[in-house]
Amino acid sequence: MSLMTLHLKVWRQAGPDQPGRFETYTLNNVNPHMSFLEMLDVLNEQLIKEGKEPVEYDNDCREGICGMCSLVINGIPHGQLPRTATCQLHMRHFNDGDTITIEPFRARAFPVVKDLVVDRSAFDRIIARGGYISVNTGSAPDANTIPVAKEKADAAMDAAECIGCGACVAACPNASAALFVGAKISQYILLPQGQPERPRRVLRMVAQMDEEKFGACSNHGECEAVCPKGISIINIARMRKDYRKAALGLL
């Protein structure tokens, strides 16, 4: 495979309260087998050699599971490849001579920290309000005393696969966190262990979501389209149904 030349339009912003701007860089000899983040590593090597500040971007596992990498690539969170986190997007999906625009996730609830790095701690605060089953260490009964139908366990797992990256928020015209919150709530709706706290959980988590200034969901479905794990918007429907019932005291 032949090496490529790419033009990168990268968002640079020194800090949360600083104005940002696009900088354009040209990168030669991009190997199509590189991942997108490895391509940015190479850019940073070049910038450091020139005595310039490297571009900051969050990443950690580079296996598509930790949820730390973000980036809006050519207008799409995590880029154009479906069901793929930025770290698993490889350069073979781009062409020689392409100009690629790289921006941070943009949402009021995700302020920019620096360059392409945003603050997603709002997600932690939502989870703190009920994204768990309240069980202290040491008090659990034998695991097989709680049978769970395979179909239910599989559906719970489908929801639980969320990696908490926030692409759903970045893609949503309203910057809603409904898919993230709905997925966590669904996991516990589907499991017998989740039943005792069901009303309390949905009320508290949704209240926190609003508090964090995420927008409301108006069924665009962009979230599911960009989700690197393909989390379905059926989870939003489950959350809403439970929320309505819980708010009316019917759950």
Place this chain on the structure above:
Amino acid sequence: MATDITWKEGKPVDGKTPDGPIETRWQRHKDKLKVVSPANKRKFTIIVVGTGLAGASAAASLAELGYNVLSFCIQDSPRRAHSIAAQGGINAAKNYQNDNDSVWRLFYDTIKGGDFRARESNVYRLAQVSANIIDQCVAQGVPFAREYGGLLANRSFGGVLVSRTFYARGQTGQQLLLGAYGALMRQVDLGKAKIFPRREMLDLVVIDGKARGIVVRNLVNGNIESYAADAVVLCTGGYGNIYYLSTNAMNSNATAVWRCHKRGAYFGNPCFVQIHPTCIPVSGDYQSKLTLMSESLRNDGRVWVPKKKGDKRPPTEIPEEERDYYLERMYPTYGNLVPRDVASRAAKRMCDEGYGVGETGRAVYLDFSDAIRRLGEDYIRDKYGNLFEMYEKITGENPYKVPMRIYPAVHYVMGGLWVDYNLMSTIPGLFVLGEANFSDHGANRLGASALMQGLADGYFIIPYTMGDYLANTLPEKVDTDHPAFKDSEKEIQAYVDRLLSVNGKRTVREIHRELGLLMWDKVGMARNAQGLKEALEKIRQLREEFWTNVRVTGSSNTLNKYLEFAGRVADYLELAELMAIDAYHREESCGGHFREEYQTPEGEAQRNDEKFSYVAAWEYQGPQDPPVLHKEPLKFEYVKPTQRSYK
């Protein structure tokens, strides 16, 4: 001319393991541990560094007990710690499959799998609490795989003959971690735990000989911050990234453990590194990490190479009779499920002898065609779908159609800070959990046992042993105005400034990559005395080069990833030396430590129990002085050490 490798020998170190019948050791030990009253627990503050399985479970469980917990991590959220990437599963002696599993068998497999270099007492306790972990995680709503009847499913991992591994598709680590993270966030909501993300621990503060706090760098604004506590629990994972390329996350590093080592914590068996047999092979210089393909794939995948050297035909065109299923041939009893060290060495040998496949010849096939024929593509997709998808994304090849190409890669370290039976290091008040300690896996860890150990340490051991320490010690109150904190802050700031002021020609990555290649060649899958001497010489040169020729741009008062990397590489350049010394001093082969001079006629690891049946616990003496070796003799009262055989 290679340098001489020297060290001094110090007094033996005592693991303080209980005696008497092994079945009741942990219970009798717990009965003797002191307990802190609920009213007094809230007067104590405990720092937990790291939020992986060990850290999150410890932080949550300690907060549940009533302690004030301060939890630190380097990522933007505690949920991102690298335990999240563990794929295949978690072991537990439940015997749900009626296949004659038991605490004893898990204990025996782990001792043998570790090539008789782990403590019997620790490993037995680990096997005992394994069952409680599964109970706890199911109660938390971890969506483990289930059978149609609604009960939990199991699969097999390497080095064992039973099915005791619980799993959640190929994302077991993620689900267990999110369970522990949820438990931690519940304590945050209750006001018992506080989280400090984007902080990197850069020093341990020791006052009157006890661990009393940490100094961290706030990675967002560069501030050097101090936190005081009554005890510190280190859960910062392993140092596999010293090899540059490993399956570890980009932020996984050795800095916290290394700084503690320099403050007096002994380092146990630093040369025991696990090279995992099934990873996606290296493809180019730009590569930043290697990706694991779960060991669980060896349940249904068969490993092979062509029988003819340098056979360049595509795998699907090589007929059955011209394939060498070498693991099944060499190890008929365990076949493709031999332990990791054995499988890795076999793959290396096949490639060294010229049977390797792929562009570079440094790969072997992992083939699912038999299983797909037998069980159908849907069955394979249900069990391993996400792993197959990941493989295809990285390589651009479809593993349902062509066999995967795999090669060994650095994955885990058995070595780590030395701890006693209570998981306390040689610094009182500094506890070390999970991969960061050296404790339970000997010279080779079995698959699906890292998750088990991390959670055992955090959920079921530290909550007991911490109380005993605090009740016995009753630490006096200190705060961060203490001169020890101020001195450390000054040192750290000076260190950060020094990294920025070298302003040389080479990037951190270039130096790190060079160190990694050197470690892989000389302190990797096979080692020998001559190579280790050369390595030591080169490590010292590279360290010199780093401090005179590294270039870190930007400033210290802002997010500066390359400044973080620089500090980590500086520490690797010191730790590398200790690894080489440890590997040199251990004149035997055991588990992942393979000294070429010591092998059986079949090329298996040849232990020397007479001379090396001990844990090597190293004490730091300063940058120029040779380290001091403290031995902890290993007693085998229940499993007699034998030549490990998986034939």
